[in-house]
Amino acid sequence: MRKWGIVPVKVQAPRFNGFISLVMHPVGKTILAVLVFTITACLAVFAFYYFKYSRLIEEKLAAGPFANTSMLFASPRVVTLGDVANFQDIVSDLRRAGYTESQNNRIGHFTSKPEEVAIYPGPDSRFQPDAGVIKFAGTKVSKIISLGDNTDRTEYTLEPELISNLFDKHREKRRIVRYEDIPPLLVHAVVAVEDKRFFEHRGFDPRRILKAVYVDMREHRYAQGASTLSQQLARQFWLDNDKTWRRKIPELLITLHLEQKLSKEKIFEYYANQVPLGQRGSFGIRGFGEAAQVFFGKDLSRLTLPEAATIAGLIQLPSFTNPFRWPDRAKQRRNIVLRAMRDNKYITDEQYETAAASPMSVSRHGTESTDAPYFVDLVNDTLVDKFSQHDFQSSTYRIYTTIDLQLQHDASEAVRIGMEEVDKALKAHRKKNQPPGPEAQCALIALDPQTGEVLALIGGRNYGASQLDRAQAKRQPGSSFKPFVYATALNTGLLGGSTILTAATIINDEPTTFWFDGKPYTPGNFHGELLGLVSMRQAIAHSLNIPTVKLAEQTGYRAVVETARRAGMNLNIHPTPAVALGAYEVTPLEIAGAYTVFANRGMFTEPYFISSIRGKNGESIFEGKSEHKQALDPRVAFLMDSLLEEVLRSGTGAGVHARGINFPAAGKTGTSRDGWFAGFTSRLICVVWVGFDDNRELNLEGAKSALPVWAEFMRRAHEHRKYRNVTDFTAPAGIGSAQIDPTTGQLATTACPTVRTEYFIEGTQPVETCSLHGGGGARVAGWEPMQQEPGEDGGKPVLQANLPPAHPNAPQSPSAVQSPNAQTDPQKKKGIFGKLKDIFK
Numbered sequence: 001m002r003k004w005g006i007v008p009v010k011v012q013a014p015r016f017n018g019f020i021s022l023v024m025h026p027v028g029k030t031i032l033a034v035l036v037f038t039i040t041a042c043l044a045v046f047a048f049y050y051f052k053y054s055r056l057i058e059e060k061l062a063a064g065p066f067a068n069t070s071m072l073f074a075s076p077r078v079v080t081l082g083d084v085a086n087f088q089d090i091v092s093d094l095r096r097a098g099y100t101e102s103q104n105n106r107i108g109h110f111t112s113k114p115e116e117v118a119i120y121p122g123p124d125s126r127f128q129p130d131a132g133v134i135k136f137a138g139t140k141v142s143k144i145i146s147l148g149d150n151t152d153r154t155e156y157t158l159e160p161e162l163i164s165n166l167f168d169k170h171r172e173k174r175r176i177v178r179y180e181d182i183p184p185l186l187v188h189a190v191v192a193v194e195d196k197r198f199f200e201h202r203g204f205d206p207r208r209i210l211k212a213v214y215v216d217m218r219e220h221r222y223a224q225g226a227s228t229l230s231q232q233l234a235r236q237f238w239l240d241n242d243k244t245w246r247r248k249i250p251e252l253l254i255t256l257h258l259e260q261k262l263s264k265e266k267i268f269e270y271y272a273n274q275v276p277l278g279q280r281g282s283f284g285i286r287g288f289g290e291a292a293q294v295f296f297g298k299d300l301s302r303l304t305l306p307e308a309a310t311i312a313g314l315i316q317l318p319s320f321t322n323p324f325r326w327p328d329r330a331k332q333r334r335n336i337v338l339r340a341m342r343d344n345k346y347i348t349d350e351q352y353e354t355a356a357a358s359p360m361s362v363s364r365h366g367t368e369s370t371d372a373p374y375f376v377d378l379v380n381d382t383l384v385d386k387f388s389q390h391d392f393q394s395s396t397y398r399i400y401t402t403i404d405l406q407l408q409h410d411a412s413e414a415v416r417i418g419m420e421e422v423d424k425a426l427k428a429h430r431k432k433n434q435p436p437g438p439e440a441q442c443a444l445i446a447l448d449p450q451t452g453e454v455l456a457l458i459g460g461r462n463y464g465a466s467q468l469d470r471a472q473a474k475r476q477p478g479s480s481f482k483p484f485v486y487a488t489a490l491n492t493g494l495l496g497g498s499t500i501l502t503a504a505t506i507i508n509d510e511p512t513t514f515w516f517d518g519k520p521y522t523p524g525n526f527h528g529e530l531l532g533l534v535s536m537r538q539a540i541a542h543s544l545n546i547p548t549v550k551l552a553e554q555t556g557y558r559a560v561v562e563t564a565r566r567a568g569m570n571l572n573i574h575p576t577p578a579v580a581l582g583a584y585e586v587t588p589l590e591i592a593g594a595y596t597v598f599a600n601r602g603m604f605t606e607p608y609f610i611s612s613i614r615g616k617n618g619e620s621i622f623e624g625k626s627e628h629k630q631a632l633d634p635r636v637a638f639l640m641d642s643l644l645e646e647v648l649r650s651g652t653g654a655g656v657h658a659r660g661i662n663f664p665a666a667g668k669t670g671t672s673r674d675g676w677f678a679g680f681t682s683r684l685i686c687v688v689w690v691g692f693d694d695n696r697e698l699n700l701e702g703a704k705s706a707l708p709v710w711a712e713f714m715r716r717a718h719e720h721r722k723y724r725n726v727t728d729f730t731a732p733a734g735i736g737s738a739q740i741d742p743t744t745g746q747l748a749t750t751a752c753p754t755v756r757t758e759y760f761i762e763g764t765q766p767v768e769t770c771s772l773h774g775g776g777g778a779r780v781a782g783w784e785p786m787q788q789e790p791g792e793d794g795g796k797p798v799l800q801a802n803l804p805p806a807h808p809n810a811p812q813s814p815s816a817v818q819s820p821n822a823q824t825d826p827q828k829k830k831g832i833f834g835k836l837k838d839i840f841k
Contacts, residue, residue, distance in 0.1 A: 070165065070392040070395065070396060070397040070398070070399060071162055071164075071165055071397070071398050071399065072162070072163045072164045072165075072376060072379060072399045072401060073126070073160040073161065073162055073163060073398065073399065073400045073401060074160050074161045074162075074163050074372075074401060074403045074404070074405045074408075075160060075400075075401065075402050075403055075404050075405075075453070075455070075611070076126070076127075076157045076158055076159065076160040077093060077157070077158045077160075077406075078155050078156070078157050078158070078722070079134060079141055079144070079155060079156045079157075079158060080141065080154060080155040080721065081141055081142070081143070081144060081154050081155070082140055082141060083140065083141045083721055084139055084140055084721070085136070085139070085140070085141055086114075086136055086139055087112050087113065087114055087115070087116065087117050087134075087136055090112075090117045090134055090158070091110065091112050091117060093158050093161070094108075094110050094117075094119065094158065094159065095293070095298070095299045096161045096162075096293065097158065097159035097160065097161045097162070098159070098162060098175055098176075099119070099159060100181060100299055100300075100301065101299075101301065102178070102180065102181050102301075103120075104178055104180065104181075105122055105178075105181070106122045106123055106124040106176075107121075107122050107124050107125055107159065108120055108121040108122040108125045108159060109122065114136070115135060115136055116133055116134065116135040116136065117133070117134050118131075118132075118133045118147070119131060119132050119133070119134070119156075119158075120147075121159065125159055126159060126160060126398070126400065126614075127157060127159065130146070130148065130157070131146075131147040131148060132144060132145060132146050132147055132153070132156045133145045133147060134156055144156045160400060161405055162175070163372060163375075163376060163401065163403065163405075164283060164376050165286070172283060172284040172285075172286050173283050173284070173285060173286065173290050173294075174273060174285075174286035174287045174289065174290045175287065175289030175290045175293060175300075176273055176287070176289065177269070177272060177273060177287070177288065177289040177300055178269060179265045179266065179268060179269040179272075181289075181300060181301060182268075182269070182272055182288065182300060183300065183301055183303055183308065185303065185304075185305055185308040186288060186300070186303060186308040186311065186312065187268065188341055188344075188346035188347075189308045189309045189311070189312035189337050189341055189346075190229070190268075190272075190312045190315070191229070191344075192312075192337065192340040192341045192343075192344045192346060193312055193313065193315075193316075193336065193337045193340045193341075194229060194232075194312070194315055194316075195228045195229045196340070196344055198228060198229050198230075198264065198268070199264050201228065202259055203228060203230040203231070203255040203256060203258070203259040204228060204230075204231070204252075204255065227251075228255075229267065229268065229271050230255045230258055230259055230267055231251055231255050232271065232275070233258065233267060233270055233271045233274065234251050234254035234255045234258060235251055236271075236274045236275065236276075237254075237270075237274065272287060272288045272289075273286070273287040273288075273289070274286065274287060275287060275288070275315055276318060277290075277291045277311065277314045277315070277318050278314060278318030278319055278322050279318075279319065279322070280294045280295075280324070283373070285318075288300055288311055291311050291314065292307070292311065294363070295307075295310065295311070295323060295324075295362050295363060296361075296362065296363050297363030298363075304355075305338075305347065305351060305355045306334060306338075306355045306358045309334045309335075309337040309338045309341065309355065310323060310330060310333075310334045310337075310360070312337045313330065313333035313334045313336065313337045314330075314333075316333070317333075321333045323360055323362045324362060327360040327362075328360075330360055331359075331360040334356075334360070335356045338352050338355050338356050339352065339356075372403055372405075372408050372456075372457065373459075373463040373467075374457055374458065374459030374460065374463060374467075374469045374471065375401070375403055375408070375454070375457040375459075375609070377459075377467065377469060378457065378469065378471075378472070378609060379399065379401055379609060379610060380392075382609070382610060383399070383610075387613070387621075387622070390613075390621065395616070396615070396616040397613055397614065397615060397616070397621065398613070398614040399610060399612075399613050400610070400611045400612045400613070400614075401609055401610055401611060402448075402453035402454050402455060402608065402609045402610070402611050402624075403454065403455065403456065403457070403609070404455040404456060404722075406720055407446055407455045407456040407717055407720070407723075408455075408456045408457075410456070410713055410716035410717050411444050411446060411456040411457070411458050411713055412458060413712070413716065414444065414709050414710075414712035414713035414716060415442050415444055415458050415461060415709055416461075417708075417709075417712050418442070418688075418708040418709030418710075418711075418712050418713075419440065419442050419461060419690070419709065421708045422440055422442075422690060422700065422704075422705050422708070422709075423439075423440065425700055425704060425705070426440060426698075426699075426700065429699060429700075437692075437696070438692055438693065438694065439461065440690055440691065440692060440698065440705075441460050441461060441466075441470055441690070441691060441692065441693055442458065442460070442461055442470070442688065442689065442690050442706075442709060443458060443459055443460070443469075443470035443471040443473070443588045443688070443689045444456065444457070444458040444471070444588075444686065444687070444688050444689075444709060444710075444713060445457050445458075445471050445588055445589055445592040445607075445686070445687050446592075446684060446685065446686045446713070446717070447592050447593070447596065447605075447607055447684070447685040447686075448683075448684070448685075449595075449596045449599035449600045449605065449680060449682075449683070449684070449685050450600055450605065450626075451605065451626045452593070452596065452605035452606050452607045452608055452626050452627070453607075453608065453609070453611070453626075454607055454608065454609040455684070456713075457471055457609075458471070459471045459472070466693075468693065470588065470689060470691075470693075471587065471588050471589050471689075472587050472588075472589055473587060473588075474585035474586060474587055475585055475586075475587075475588075475672070475673075475674055475689065475691060475695075476582055476583055476584070476585055476672035476673065476674070477582040477585075477586050477591055477670055477672065477676055478581070478582040478670035478671045478672030478674070478676055478702070479543045479545075479581070479582060479668060479669060479670040479671060479676070479702070480582060480591055480668050480669070480670030480676040480677070480678045480687075480702070481564070481579075481580075481581070481582030481586075481591075481670070482540060482543065482548050482580070482581070482582065482668060483540070483595075483598065483640055483643075483644060483668055484560060484563045484564045484567065484594070485548050485551055485552045485555075485560050485580045486536065486540050486548075486551065486640065486643060487563055487597075487598075487632055487636055487637075487640050488551075488552070488555045488559050488560045488563045489501040489505075489536065489551040489552075489554065489555050490502065490503070490636045490639050490640065490761070491555075491559075491563070491632070491633065491636050492554075492555060493635075493636075493760070493761040493763075493764040494633055494635070494636070494761060499554055499555075500764050501536065501551065501554065501555070502536065502745075502758075502760055502761075502764050502765075502766075503535065503536050503537045503639060503642065503643060503758055503759065503760070504535055504536065504537070504740050504742075504745035504746075504758045504760070504766060505535065505536045505745055506533050506534070506535055506744065506745045507533070507534055507535070507536065507539055507547040507550055507551070508532065508533055508534075508547075508550075509525070509530050509531045509532055509533070509534050509539070509544050509546050509547050510530060510532065510546065511524075511530065511546075512546050512549075512550065514549055514553060514577045516576060516577050521549075521576075521577045521578070523545045523546060523549055523577075523581060524545060524546070525543075525544055525545050525546065526543065526545070526671055526701060530546070531544065533743070534547060535742055535745050536551070536643070537643055537646050537742070537758070538742070539551075540643050540644075540646070540647065540651070540668075541643070541646045541647050541649075541650055541651030541652070542651050542652060543647075543651070543652050543668075543669060543671075545581055548580050548581065549577050549580045549581065551580070552577065552579065552580035553577070556575075557575035557576060557577065557579055557580070558575040560575070560579055560580065561573050561574065561575045561579060563631075563632070564579075564594070566597075566604060566629075566631035566632075567593070567594035567595075567596075567597045567604050567631050567632075568590060568593045568594050568604055568606065568631075569586050569590050569591075569594050570586060570590060572584060572585065573586075582670065582672060583672075588676075588687050588688075588689045589607060589687075591676075591678050591687050592607060592678070592685055592686075592687040593605070593606065593607040595678050595680055595685050595687065596685065597631045597632050597637060598632075598637055598640050598641055598644065598666070598680065599641075599680040599681075599682070599685055600637075601634040601637050601638070601732065602630055602631060602632035602633055602634045602636060602637035603628050603629070603630055603631065604628065604629050604630075604631040605626055605627070605628050606626070606627040606628075608624050608626070608627075610622065610624050611623075611624045612624060634732040635732055635734045635735055635761050636761075638729060638730075638731050638732055638735055638759070639735075639759055639760075639761070641666050641729035642729070642759050644666035644667055644668055644679075645664070645665070645666040645729070647666070647667060647668055647669070648661070648665055648666060648667055648679070652669040652701070652702070652703050653667055653668070653669055653677070653679070653703060653707060655703060655707060655711075656679075656707065656710075656711045656714075659708065659711035659712065659715065660711065660715040661711055661714060661715060663681065663718060663726045664681060664682070664726055664727065664728045664729065665679055665680065665681045665714065665726075666679060666680060666681075666729070667679020667680065667710070669701065669702035669703045669706070669707060670702045670706070671701040671702045673691060673692075673695060673696070673697050673698060674689060674690060674691030674692075674698050674705075675689070675690040675691065675698055675700050675701060675702040675704070675705030675706040675707075676688065676689055676690075676702045676706050677702050677703075677706035677707045677709075677710040679710055679714070681714070681718070681723075681726040682726045682727045682728075682729065683718075683722075683723045683725075683726050684714070684717055684718070684723050684726075686710055686713055686714055686717075688706040688707075688709045688710045688713075689706060690702075690705040690706045690709065731759065734761060734762050735759055735760070735761065735762065736759070736760050736761075736762045736763075736765055737757050737758065737759050737760065738757070738758060738760060738765045738766065739755050739756070739757060739758075740755070740756060740757075740758045740766065740770075741754065741755065741770040741772065741773065742754055742756050742758075743770075743772060744770050744771055744772055745766060746766050746768045746769055746770045746771060747765075747766050747767070747768065747769045747770065748769075748770055748773075749769050749770050749773050749774045751770075751773035751774045752770050752772075752773045753773070
């Protein structure tokens with residue numbers, strides 16, 4: 001038997017003597033200490049900043065990443081039985097208001113088919129829980145049912161549309177979407193071109209980082225393509241746009257925490273709502289939901305493959321590839337995205353070829369026209385001035401406004417079309433070889449005369465080019481102010497004095513110098529033509545200056561100013577002859593408010609534009625309401641309606657009928673350095689101003705500058721059901737009528753060649769029959785002035801330098817000036833016999 005023995009094996013153990021010696025050496029100890037200290041310090045700094053950013057992230061996520069976004073909403077649209085509409089119209093409105101087909105949408109959701117739309121407001125709706133069904137028969141609304149109690153209704157109020165977010169002190173719009181609302185096509189497009197390993201990595205893509213470092217070193221620039229979606233989100237929410245490696249440390253910490261706290265789907269959802277995607281009009285576009293609406297006019301869920309690729313392509317350089325301005329660039333970038341989707345197996349070769357060959361199509365619905373940028377500024381300024389205790393920029397509020405987006409669109413189109421006509425007229429009047437001047441500007445304000453709600457507002461032709469709001473700029477109103485002179489004159493019929501002026505009063509349009517505080521004022525008519533004896537109706541219809549100043553003198557300049565101030569105009573209007581011709585500056589918004597006294601039976605209605613404000617939990621912060629005060633007697637207001645209708649029937653505004661105004665309307669042209677038109681129906685007031693920002697002469701009267709814009713807007717506006725059924729201006733109690741001869745203003749006889757029905761305050765009708773055609777003695781308005789009240793300066797002489805200029809288009813003698821305490825020049829004044837002689841000329 002073989003015996004086994006133990007074979008000794010010699011093993012040599014490693015020697016650490018060298019390392020230990022190094023560590024024990026004083027130099028080694030120093031190096032080790034520095035290394036340990038450095039590692040400890042780095043860990044401490046890392047821990048400090050990690051917990052710092054973690055706390056910030058936790059606070060933001062706890063509040064909701066988009067909680068601090070105040071929102072401005074338009075006035076809601078009311079759908080009524082019999083309205084011309086179909087399910088596509090209603091669905092389009094719902095989508096613009098933020099509704100989707102998804103039941104998880106907090107604003108609300110809907111279901112639709114050709115014969116009906118069912119609407120279900122969500123917890124964030126203004127009208128919860130007012131669910132309803134709108135049914136259609138052909139192109140009309142045939143039935144409205146409330147789902148709450150299953151009863152029929154005559155109308156249903158749709159959710160108001162979002163105008164703008166007030167977010168981080170920027171003018172932005174966004175539509176919040178959830179991950180499940182985002183179509184896979186868009187998810188695939190974004191990750192394919194921005195971060196193809198998004199659903200795999202832990203927040204960082206080492207390959208992209210190494211590539212970025214290489215590009216930095218080779219091209220001596222900062223890389224722009226290394227960030228993952230998580231890093232981009234970290235930067236968008238918590239950091240600035242500084243493209244340096246210094247920013248990468250907090251970006252790293254935030255990204256690590258986001259990846260730890262949130263799922264990939266939630267990170268993508270936040271990214272989808274936060275990513276900036278360029279500019280449209282005056283607003284920044286935030287998120288995929290708003291981009292789908294702005295660029296393609298549809299809900300996110302309905303995007304096609306080319307559209308999804310277009311939106312994904314905007315992320316890198318949104319301004320450079322904006323499809324509205326640069327369609328070729330946008331298409332080129334879109335096709336890069338499509339190629340990346342194909343390479344990553346998200347689409348087939350056939351899908352790629354078809355999508356890449358499709359044209360670049362975007363929605364051309366004119367976002368600027370419905371975004372109302374000047375109106376948003378007006379609201380924002382008001383929030384700052386009147387609600388300073390609330391932080392609208394960093395807190396959640398819902399601000400509901402009065403703007404009617406249909407009318408706002410009409411206003412934008414009217415300004416565009418009307419100002420093209422103005423541009424052509426100005427070009428035609430330009431002298432040969434004269435260089436073109438600045439572009440004429442325009443303002444438009446539309447009001448509801450009964451409530452004072454501002455329904456549309458345009459402050460200029462291009463907000464992007466100029467943010468100056470001309471609707472609030474002070475300018476001379478010219479003849480658009482004259483109705484307040486005539487209203488003051490007609491009010492004499494209620495005062496019971498010796499001077500009673502009526503629409504039939506005859507006034508002599510002749511060269512006249514008015515003396516005021518010892519100084520002469522000599523106006524003339526715009527075209528220089530004098531018409532002789534005219535009625536008050538003819539004088540306002542043809543916007544005659546001299547008869548207007550005579551009426552102001554008869555009634556007292558101070559009375560004219562008081563009428564204007566009761567109608568809401570500013571306190572800078574002074575009682576001088578120049579006030580009669582609109583020489584004192586007011587804003588177009590003031591004129592629009594002042595005209596409510598004519599459209600609303602003498603009641604002044606203060607314009608307003610914020611209907612309500614709600615806090616985060618729906619609590620009421622503010623409720624707007626109409627403020628009224630009686631400024632004119634209803635009888636005087638009706639007489640003015642009749643006179644201002646005459647302006648459009650036979651006077652300076654008669655051109656409106658050729659522009660489609662075939663419904664009862666009234667208004668007044670105005671010409672100073674600028675052009676004006678202020679007009680109204682029983683349902684709508686609109687004021688238009690046209691002029692230059694530097695206050696140079698427009699050299700176009702209001703009938704050729706502002707009137708075309710006004711007529712275009714009013715024609716469009718009155719096609720909408722809400723404003724369509726305008727009525728005639730009805731006479732209140734205390735109004736009578738008489739058949740008169742318009743030449744003399746006296747009761748007509750059978751021999752009078754022309755007879756018209758004139759309206760009067762009861763008791764002020766003429767009593768004499770026509771003296772020219774077989775009647776009795778004539779009665780002509782005498783010009784012995786009423787006892788003039790002292791001027792505001794107590795009757796002391798006023799230096800010419802301190803006086804407002806005469807009406808810019810009123811020719812004056814070289815010595816003509818304005819001054820207080822006017823009296824007609826005794827050398828110019830005619831006696832009664834002279835005036836009788838004039839009648840028989």
